[in-house]
Structures are given as C-alpha cells and as structure tokens.
Amino acid sequence: MxxxxxxxxxxxxxxxxxxxxxxxxxxxxxxxxxxxxxxxxxxxxxxxxxxLKTKKPKILFEDEKILAINKPYSYISEELESEFKAKLLNRLDKETSGLILLCKDETFRQLCIEEFKRQRVYKSYIAVLDGILAEEVVVDEPISTSKSKNGAFSKIVKDGQNALSTISPLMIQSKKTLAKICIQTGRTHQIRVHSAFIKHPVVGDEKYGKIVADRMYLHSYELKILDYEFKANLDESFAKLGFELKNLDF
Structure with missing residues (x-):
C-alpha cells in the first residue's frame, strides 16, 4: 500500500x-x-x-533603526517581519542561510533602499561549489527572471539586467570548493545562476545545479551599508563537508 x-x-x-x-x-x-x-x-x-533540525533566527545587532538577523536554512524571509515586528530590507531564498536586515524606521528604510538601487552596498556570500575552482572568476552575464506559480526562475540572456559576480576560491576539499562570492548587483538567484554558468553550481542547488544535498550550501556572509557593517558566521553544516571553517580568514 x-x-x-x-x-x-x-x-x-x-x-x-x-x-x-x-x-x-x-x-x-x-x-x-x-x-x-x-x-x-x-x-x-x-x-x-x-x-533535519534547524536553529531559530539569531539577532546579531539591533538599534533604533535596524535589525541584523542570522537566518537559518529553510526559514522563510517574510516570517521574520511578524516575528521581529520590522520590515525586510533584503530577502534571501528559503534555501539560503545568513545575514538579513530589517528596518524599524521607514524613513531610514527608504534611505537604505536607495543605497541598494545605486549599488552602493557591499554584499558577500560563502558557498560550497561543485568541482575544483582553482582561480578567481569574474562573471559578467546579464540575467532575466520570470515568475510563475512554481516560483521565480532566472537565466542568462543577452537583453537581461546586468549582473556581476566575483567568485573567489577559499579552500578545496573532496572535489568541492568553498568560495567567497561578492555581488555588485542583486538579481534574483544571481549567485546560483552564475555559478552554474561556470560549471561549478552550488552544492544542494536542485533548480540550477541539479545537485541534491541535505541543504543548499549558500550563506549570506557580509553586508555593508551606510555606516553599518554586519557579518553572519556560518553554521556547523558547512563543517560536515570537511571544511575547517575556524581556520579560514574570509
């Protein structure tokens, strides 16, 4: 049966x-x-x-204007708004862990949104990529996104929106590469699309990389905006793949 x-x-x-x-x-x-x-x-x-057990969102920083949260894997970004009574400034895919910001003050939030629009925000991610990436790669490929009832899907097309990612290897273990990825733009699924484009998709990215794992190994690591600088450390799931994170200087 x-x-x-x-x-x-x-x-x-x-x-x-x-x-x-x-x-x-x-x-x-x-x-x-x-x-x-x-x-x-x-x-x-x-x-x-x-x-698979997950942790609760952790507050990394809070003042009268902004909240910095370390979002666990599988947690939906929008759920943070009701939990912390503040509005999202940026969003992460459900499958992505790491740094996410919420604003308490709407005037300040609009100021931050303008910084994002003008691409004056520094954003870095840590990912485990499939295969061995020996050297830094800059991917400058435009991306177009379509949305349906099954969610968003992005792909590289000539007339898409400009998208720039710098992918730097940090450590190689068992034919997998721990990489730091800095994105100047913030297109939907940009890192996932660009890493798949160079034939090193994110481990656990079933949509673009067709790689099944216990989670998608993509983590929002750093964000610098206006006078604020935030960092969200990786959780122990990355260490399960053999990477000695405590010995790495990102």
Missing part, C-alpha cells in the same frame, strides 16, 4: 497534515538518506522519516 508522504510523516511525528507538508516544503525531511522533495509523493506505508 502507498500513501502521500506528508500523511505518512504526520502519522509518524503525530502532527497535523499541514505541519507535515510544511516540513517537507522547507526541505527538512529525509527518507533512506534522501531528501523528500514532494509532499504529495506516494511512498510505501511504513516508510521511516528523519528530520
């Missing part, structure tokens, strides 16, 4: 069907070591599931 994955998970964990579906949609459910991708996928009765 077969049943939908979320219903089997709900029975195992003694939670509602809605809660079970949400866990699968967030990429937190595994069976036989493989991520359960579709909540409605038919699976055999008796299938055993394991859940």
């Amino acid at each position: 077969q049943e939908k994955a979320y219903k089997l998970l709900a029975l195992q964990e003694n939670i509602s069907n809605r809660e079970a579906k949400d866990l699968i949609d967030r990429g937190l459910v595994f069976s036989s070591g493989k991520k359960v991708v579709l909540a409605r996928a038919l699976m055999r009765e008796g299938t055993k599931f394991s859940l």
Whole structure:
C-alpha cells in the first residue's frame, strides 16, 4: 500500500497534515538518506522519516533603526517581519542561510533602499561549489527572471539586467570548493545562476545545479551599508563537508 508522504510523516511525528507538508516544503525531511522533495509523493506505508533540525533566527545587532538577523536554512524571509515586528530590507531564498536586515524606521528604510538601487552596498556570500575552482572568476552575464506559480526562475540572456559576480576560491576539499562570492548587483538567484554558468553550481542547488544535498550550501556572509557593517558566521553544516571553517580568514 502507498500513501502521500506528508500523511505518512504526520502519522509518524503525530502532527497535523499541514505541519507535515510544511516540513517537507522547507526541505527538512529525509527518507533512506534522501531528501523528500514532494509532499504529495506516494511512498510505501511504513516508510521511516528523519528530520533535519534547524536553529531559530539569531539577532546579531539591533538599534533604533535596524535589525541584523542570522537566518537559518529553510526559514522563510517574510516570517521574520511578524516575528521581529520590522520590515525586510533584503530577502534571501528559503534555501539560503545568513545575514538579513530589517528596518524599524521607514524613513531610514527608504534611505537604505536607495543605497541598494545605486549599488552602493557591499554584499558577500560563502558557498560550497561543485568541482575544483582553482582561480578567481569574474562573471559578467546579464540575467532575466520570470515568475510563475512554481516560483521565480532566472537565466542568462543577452537583453537581461546586468549582473556581476566575483567568485573567489577559499579552500578545496573532496572535489568541492568553498568560495567567497561578492555581488555588485542583486538579481534574483544571481549567485546560483552564475555559478552554474561556470560549471561549478552550488552544492544542494536542485533548480540550477541539479545537485541534491541535505541543504543548499549558500550563506549570506557580509553586508555593508551606510555606516553599518554586519557579518553572519556560518553554521556547523558547512563543517560536515570537511571544511575547517575556524581556520579560514574570509
């Protein structure tokens, strides 16, 4: 006999069907070591599931104008607004962890938005890329994004919006590269598209890299805006891939 994955998970964990579906949609459910991708996928009765535990968002800095949060993997950016009673300044994909900013003051928020528009904000990310990247690569390829009920999808096209990424290798381990990626622009899925373009997609990026992993190994690391400078350290999941993060100077 077969049943939908979320219903089997709900029975195992003694939670509602809605809660079970949400866990699968967030990429937190595994069976036989493989991520359960579709909540409605038919699976055999008796299938055993394991859940990936995530941490709660951590406040890195707070004053009367701004909040800097270290967002865990699988956490939806918009959920932070209701949790911290402030408006998002930037967003991260659900699959991306790291630094995200919220503004308490609307006048200050508009000032920050203008800084983003004028590309006067420094942004860096840390990612684990598939394969060995030996030298720094600058990717200057325009990106176009389309949106549907299945979410956003970006691709490189000649008449797209300009997009510039500088990808610098930090460490190589088991045919994977830990890299620091600085983006001058902020197009939708820019890092994921550009890294896939150079044949070194982000590990765990199933949409552009077709690589299945326990999570997508992309982390918003630094952001500098106006007189503020923020940094969000990596979590221990990166160390699981063999990278000795404490010994690295990013």
